[in-house]
Amino acid sequence: MMQRRKFIEKSCLATAGLMSVNAMPLSGNALKDVIIGHGDYQYKVDVDWGKLNSERFPVKDCHEMVQDSKGRIILLTNHTKNNVLFYDKSGKLLHSWGHEYPGAHGLTLHNENGSEFLYICDNERHEVIKTTLDGKVVQILPFPKETGKYQKKEEYIPTETAIAENGDIYVADGYGAQFITHYDSKGNIKNVFGGRGNEDHLFNNAHGICIDDRNPGNPILLITARQQNKLKRFQLDGTYIDSIDLPGAYICRPVIHNKNVYLATIWSGDGSEGTGFVSILDENNKLVSAPGGSTPTYEKERLNPMHQALKIFRHPHDVCVDEDENIYVAQWNSWNTYPIKLYRV
Numbered sequence: 182m183m184q185r186r187k188f189i190e191k192s193c194l195a196t197a198g199l200m201s202v203n204a205m206p207l208s209g210n211a212l213k214d215v216i217i218g219h220g221d222y223q224y225k226v227d228v229d230w231g232k233l234n235s236e237r238f239p240v241k242d243c244h245e246m247v248q249d250s251k252g253r254i255i256l257l258t259n260h261t262k263n264n265v266l267f268y269d270k271s272g273k274l275l276h277s278w279g280h281e282y283p284g285a286h287g288l289t290l291h292n293e294n295g296s297e298f299l300y301i302c303d304n305e306r307h308e309v310i311k312t313t314l315d316g317k318v319v320q321i322l323p324f325p326k327e328t329g330k331y332q333k334k335e336e337y338i339p340t341e342t343a344i345a346e347n348g349d350i351y352v353a354d355g356y357g358a359q360f361i362t363h364y365d366s367k368g369n370i371k372n373v374f375g376g377r378g379n380e381d382h383l384f385n386n387a388h389g390i391c392i393d394d395r396n397p398g399n400p401i402l403l404i405t406a407r408q409q410n411k412l413k414r415f416q417l418d419g420t421y422i423d424s425i426d427l428p429g430a431y432i433c434r435p436v437i438h439n440k441n442v443y444l445a446t447i448w449s450g451d452g453s454e455g456t457g458f459v460s461i462l463d464e465n466n467k468l469v470s471a472p473g474g475s476t477p478t479y480e481k482e483r484l485n486p487m488h489q490a491l492k493i494f495r496h497p498h499d500v501c502v503d504e505d506e507n508i509y510v511a512q513w514n515s516w517n518t519y520p521i522k523l524y525r526v
Contacts, residue, residue: 216526217491219477222461222470224508224523226493230272231256231509231519238263238277243511243520245288245434246501249297249314254501254509256520257288257301265299265316270503272522278316282306287353287434288499291344300342302352307334309342309352322352325362328373341434343390343402345417353404355388361404363419374419375404382421385409389434393442395464403435403442412444412466425466429486430474432460438502440464445497445510449474450488457497458489459510459523472508472523473497494521 212226231243241260248254253275254268264279279285284305291298298319301310311320324337331337340355348366363372375384386407393414394400401422402415410430414422431448442462449456458474468477468484473493478485495515500508508523 212493217493217523218459218461218472219470222472223526224472225526227272227522227524228493230522231268232272233266233274233519235517238266238274240266240517240519242513243498243515243518244286244513245499246509246511246520247288247290247299248501248503249290250292252503254503254520255288255290255299255314256511257282257285259283259285264301268520270507282310287339287341289342289344293348300344300350302339302341304338304340304356307337307339309339309350320368322350322364322368325352325370325373327370328360328362330358330360330373330376340387341389341391343392345392345400346394349417351390351392351402353387353390355384355386355405355407359384359387361387361390361402361415361419372419374415379409381413381424384413389432389444391435391437393435393437395437395440403437405432405435405444407431407433407447412442412462425462426484427460427468427487428484429488430460430468430471431457433498436500436502438506442466443500443502443508445500446471446474446487447496447498447513450486455492455495456489457494457512458487458491459494459497459500459508460487 218224239260240258245257256266261280263277264282264285266277267275282303284303286304287302289300299312307324309322324334338356339352341353343351350364352362354360359377361375384406388407389405393403404413412425430446432444436443444460446460447457459472461470463469473491475490496513498513499511506525510521
């Protein structure tokens with residue numbers, strides 16, 4: 182523990198020297214031994230973790246990442262030379278597949294009776310595609326015309342899915358009409374709720390969705406309203422519960438790991454370009470650490486507005502948390518850069 186404290190103290194001094202950097206993201210050498218984050222959630226940065234030969238394995242936007250039961254880190258990119266890249270935890274590429282997902286955006290992994298499947302939301306195909314881990318298509322959810330909310334598929338631009346324990350599928354139309362469509366495991370529509378608006382039960386950019394199972398007896402939905410700087414909570418039947426306000430944080434998909442919620446924060450402050458960081462909420466849904474961001478502080482139970490403090494991330498779009506609580510960060514619109522790894526210290 183003493184060695185860890187000394188390491189953090191030394192690294193925080195190095196971090197202080199980076200506060201004024203505001204150009205392109207820092208190189209690996211500039212970040213050597215730098216620690217970011219707050220409180221018990223601090224991390225050493227490896228910006229070179231996911232780098233590959235860009236001619237053989239190019240990426241466009243690195244949209245989302247998940248980890249399978251074998252410990253492999255799976256990246257989804259919208260580059261059709263290789264939409265899905267499999268890494269080991271050291272950053273070594275294991276294999277890749279996929280050429281038919283030009284709008285690859287959302288990636289969810291679900292274990293169904295011992296078999297794992299991927300759910301890909303494709304913005305340009307306007308549908309959700311379920312595949313095996315080796316890329317075989319097993320189910321397609323097209324635009325939900327039968328809900329009466331859409332007249333043509335172009336109005337439906339799904340960004341994320343969440344899969345309940347019983348196999349029910351929730352699809353967030355984050356770039357379209359902002360509805361949440363609820364299917365059974367066979368693809369039959371059970372419910373639709375939400376829609377565009379600034380009221381509590383509506384959304385302005387329902388970008389991400391997940392099942393919050395931290396209370397096993399009462400799982401709920403966490404759905405981002407990114408332009409509202411809110412994480413909204415709903416019952417599984419679509420009933421609105423309440424909102425978690427995160428002023429200054431434009432959050433993407435919520436990721437549950439143990440008792441925490443992790444979120445890539447694509448913009449911050451006034452929403453300016455290139456101002457992202459990572460947000461970590463505790464079991465009480467309080468922001469306790471913001472790697473790359475300002476120190477979270479509360480006044481009368483209200484979070485003070487957040488902003489980027491270090492120019493490490495450009496546009497964080499998703500996070501994946503492994504069993505050692507290291508964080509992998511995929512970035513959108515960041516000069517075709519590969520994922521960054523944050524090592525928990």
